[in-house]
Amino acid sequence: MRRANAKGFVLSVDHALQENVDFVIIAGDLFNSALPSIESIRLAVTQLKRLKDAGIPVYGIPGSHDFSPSGKSMIDVLESADLFVNVAKGEESEGKLKLRFTKDPKTGALITGIFGRRGGLDKYYYQDLHRESLNIGGFKIFVWHAALHELKPKGLEVMDAMSVSYLPKGFDYYAGGHVHVCQQASLEGHPRIVLPGPTFPCSFAEIEKLKQGSCCIVDNGQVKEIVLDTPPVYSFAVDCDQKTPDTITEQVTEYAKKVTPGSIVTLRFEGTLSQGKPSDIDFVGLSQLFVDCFVMKNTYKLHSADFERVQVIPQSIESIESRLIEERAGQFLSKDAEVKRTHSVLAVLSSLKDEAMNKSDFESRVESELNVLLDITE
Amino acid sequence: MGEKGVLVSGEFGSLCARQKHGECFELGELLVAKSEDEETILLQVFDLLYGSQLGQQNLELISGLRLEEGVDTELIDPSSRTYVLARLKSLLAVKDGRARSPKTLPRFFSPISQVTADDVRFLSSTDGNALLLGQLRSGTKKLDVPVHINGSLALSHHVLIAGTTGRGKSVLMSNLLWHASSAAYCGMLVLDPHDEYYGRSGFGLKDHPHGVAYYSSTPPVGAHTLKINLHAIRSADLLAVFDWSDAQRDALRAYEQAFGQQWILEVVRETPLEHARFNEATLAVVKRRLLSILSLDFDGSSIRSRGAFDPVLGQNTISDVVRQVTSGMTVIIDTSSFSGAVEVLIASLFARAILAKYKRCSSKDLQDHPVVSIVLEEAPRVLGKEVLEKGPNIFSTIAREGRKFKVGLVAITQLPSLIPRAVLANLNTKIILGIELRNERQAIIESAAQDLSDASRMIASLDRGEAIVSSNFLSFAAPIMIPMFDKKLLPEVQGKRYFGDFS
Known part of the structure; x- marks a missing residue:
């Protein structure tokens, strides 16, 4: 999975280089935490260096995962090394947050944004935003990292979100992060609100739904969604209702024949067994049926007919x-x-x-x- | 308190008191007298008339001398010979702070005095379910007695707010919403056709410390764009609000049956049905009407939204609103930019989803959920006789059975007589503001929780900000003064944002 994730990021940089883009925007969560692993840092530095060497600047903001109120963030280190430009810059003016624009030297595009914070704390920055100071001419890009109410897809109902009206009006492009979906929308005063999706989906449900990573390339105002050539994903919903562990094994064996080696496989087991209990299913053995694949399983809705289910859900x-x-x-x-x-x-x-x-x-x-x-x- | 008068005659429902010289009785004034067993009897003035020791002929003669001859006749001991009489009704008997319906007359020649806060302490409550209605009013005087009602019960058993324009319905509703927004026992859904509650340009519910959710087609900063996904609309919603021919109705139902949530998109795309055939002209009209009602554009390949209904966005708007109100929040939907019928359609979608959610709850789960109250301006549009003659709708269903599921209505209207009597009777709390039209007053009086048969004159004389609350959950029809709705409600917050992270 980590390899697939890394591959997604590398592929997105490959696309940027192939298309010879003017600049790259990363709308938060380059890393999973403010102080990521050495392996993640190495990957990020290597890829950002490729862009820098090609003369492609990388602009962005910290996201809810890699923002640190202490200032001890790897994003700051990357900025110090001239590999990344944090565009969430500003100062207080008359009790309000006055954002500064970062000007891309090649295109003249004016870029600014607000970083993401856990617990929806970034919403307060929008409430206190000095909006008048953002009303200047030029091609303007706003980078944000939050879910938007109006765009939230089904399945993410309970996700904390803010409304589009929080985003300052009058920008030409709104580059968003946080929600792992690929989506575009236009609302009054907010043309081209774009969520590019993750470079690789990062949870069982996301892999099932999205299958592959994505990014966007914007050319003359046209937003092109790029599906990244990450390892293929096969998702199977295994109907276990009134079936025995043996029948289920047979069913999964049939599925395994359809899968090409090197893929990512998700198996969602659902239903109440006719006999036996979930632990009677040899999940390790089932995984081995998928040759050279990374197999993920979900048994949350798999029940035994004989025993009352004890619900122990591993959670963060x-x-x-x-x-x-x-x-x-x-x-x-x-x-x-x-x-x-x-x-x-x-x-x-x-x-x-x-x-x-x-x-x-x-x-x-x-x-x-x-x-x-x-x-x-x- | 000093004496204001003395009871002199009358019967149980209509006592007569003589006003003391120098005092002044007012219509609606609250007074107290003592019964034989020392209970405090709360009385209310419902009529005023002159009294005199002189015969009518003598009175007319005296006035004639003054008018025709210019003779200013002076009576001997005039304050004893001419006076004001008041008709009073017994509202309550109070003993040891407990109120009950009066069963006895006050003592003959019982002195009567102005009510005091101590006499009616039972009206104020610090209970967690208390909803502040206003300050107790005696005539035109505001007393320092807050009047509370059990908000959980009152809101689930529906509320009617009736009054002529300019008498304070909006101020009253703003106050109720402000206090309800602080309470955990209720969630409020406000359909706001005048966009007056949020306070876009002045003080309003947006300033509430707990916050409210606001949905509008033109949202100010912090508000949600009102976008409802087409998947949320059922054919029944459209059939209930708009007029359709029989063939059109069949077509709508057939498409929904065939395509489920996608049905509107498929009508617009003119996808043929497998198992049913309709006249092309019928389908063309249905398509044209759907595009018009839902403000959609179709260019032959893609459908674009010009209004609140959207083929892509707003997938969670209804579930978000339901979640918000059923967790105790106040949600305001600005419907000012929509036609009346579209506004009703939007209101129906939310109301149906709320009732459905609570209907699915077990009675134990329901206990843990707050009451949800849906505020409807110009209520006869959905609860009027004419509308209901065509068939029941979600609002009449809520009026009839919503209280079982903790879903209530706050129906606001100038014209309560347009609402059928059976529905009016189900609105168990009535907040009555000044109403000039007799038949409108009569409609309210006939369906009130307390006997208001002699209150017609009092209701007609209610001034701006004055109201009478009749409720199953109040021990008497309480006269109240509606407080001003302004910044004085705001607590002063100390604190400041930190923007150092942007340096």
Whole structure:
């Protein structure tokens, strides 16, 4: 999977070089964390260096995964090495966020944006955005990293999102990240809102749905979706209802005959077995039927007829936290408001101190942000 | 409190009191007297008249002398001989802070005085389900007594707000929404044809500290673009709102049956049906009407949206709104840019989804969910006799059975008489503002929770910001003063954003 992911990124850089693009935009989450593994850094540096050597600048913003409020982010390191230009730049003016444009020297395009933050905290930057200062002439690009309500596809209903109206109006192109779908839309005042999709899907459900990675190339205002030639994906929904483990094995054996080696395979097992229990199915053996393939399985909806299901869902800390918040929300505010607010408060509390900031300034920043979030009055 | 008068005669529903010289009774004024067993009887003035110790002929003679002869006749002891009488009705008997329906008359010659906050303490509540309606009003005087109602019960059992234009319906609704937005027990869905509640250009619900969700075709910063995916529309939604010929109705149903959620797209693309045949002209009209109603353009290959309905965007709008209101939020849908019928269509889509969600809940799950109340301006458009004669719709269904599923309506209208009596009777809380038209007052009076048969004059005399609340969940029809809706409601927040991450 990691190889497929890396291949997707390399292929997107290959396309940029082949098409001899003027510049590249990465709308957040170049890395999975602010301090990624050496392997990921090596891959990123190598590919960004290829673009730099070809005279193609790379503009972008940190995303919800690789942004760090402490400033200790690999994105900053890449910027220091002149491999990446973070366009989310600005300063406070009259209590508002006044963004600065980065001008691409070759095309004159003016690029700015707002980085993504966990817990939807980036929404507050949009609320306090100095919009008048963005009303200047020229070809303008806005880079953002958040889900948009109006564009959210089915299946992502519960994803935290902001509305399109938060994006400043009057830009020629809106380069978005965060939601792993390939989508284009135009709404009044916001032409060409583009989500290019991930260079490779990164979860079982995404692989099932998207199959392959993608990126976009924009040429004379025309947005061209590029499907990246990542390893082929085969997805099988295995209907296990009223079947025995043996029948299921036979069924999967038939599927395996259709798959070419070197592929990625997803197997979604669903239904209630007629006899036996899910552990009677030899999943390891089934995986080995797919020669030289990477096989992923999902048995969340696979039940045994004989035993009451004990639901132990392996989850990340964030998802357990979200579930607990969801369960207990609604005691003080509306449930939705309380969930959002709790996530925002957790995000503020988990922020790290910037090395350049003294302790008292950091505390006052956290206190101030919490006051705003919690409506604390004097 | 000093005496304002003395009870002198009357019967149970119509007591007569004489006004003390120097005092002034007002229509709607609240007064208290004592019963034989020391209960406090809460009384309300519903009529005023002159009284005199002189006969009518003598009174007419005195006035004639003044008018014709210029003789200013002076009566001996005039304050004892001429006076004002008030007709009062008993509203409640209160003892030890508990209110019940009165069963006895106050003492004969019982002194009556102005009601005090202590007399009606039971009207104010700090209960988590309390919804503030306004301040108690006695005549034209505002008393320092907040009037609360059990919001959870009142909203699920439907509310009617009736009043002539300019009497304060919008201010009242804004206040109710403001307080409901702070409460966890209810979610509010507001269909706003005048775009007046969010406060685009002034103070409004956008300023609420807990936030509200706002959907509009022209959203200001922070609001959602109102986009509803075509997949969300069922043929029944269109059949309920627009007039169609029998053949057109059959065609709509057939396409939905054949193509499921894609049915509108397939009508527009003129995809032939396998198992049914319709006249080409019929299909052409259906296609043209759908494009017009839904503000769509079709260039022969792709369908583009010019309005709220979209073939691509808005896939989660209905589920988002349902999630928001069923988690206790206030959601405002700006429908000001749509025709009345399209507005009703949009409202129906949301209402149907909300009721369906709650109908699917087990009774235990339902207990954990807040009440959802749908605010409908100009309610006779969906609850009027003429509309309902064509058949029931989602709103009449909610009016009839919504309370079982914790879904209620707040119906706002100037013309309650247009709503059938059976539906009016189901709206268990009525907030009545000034109404001049007699038949409109009568419609409300006949369906009120309390006996308002003698309140017609009081309702006609209600001034801007004054109201009477009659509810199954209040112990009497409470006169209230609607508070102003302005920035005083806002808490002062200390704090500041940090933008250092952009340096």
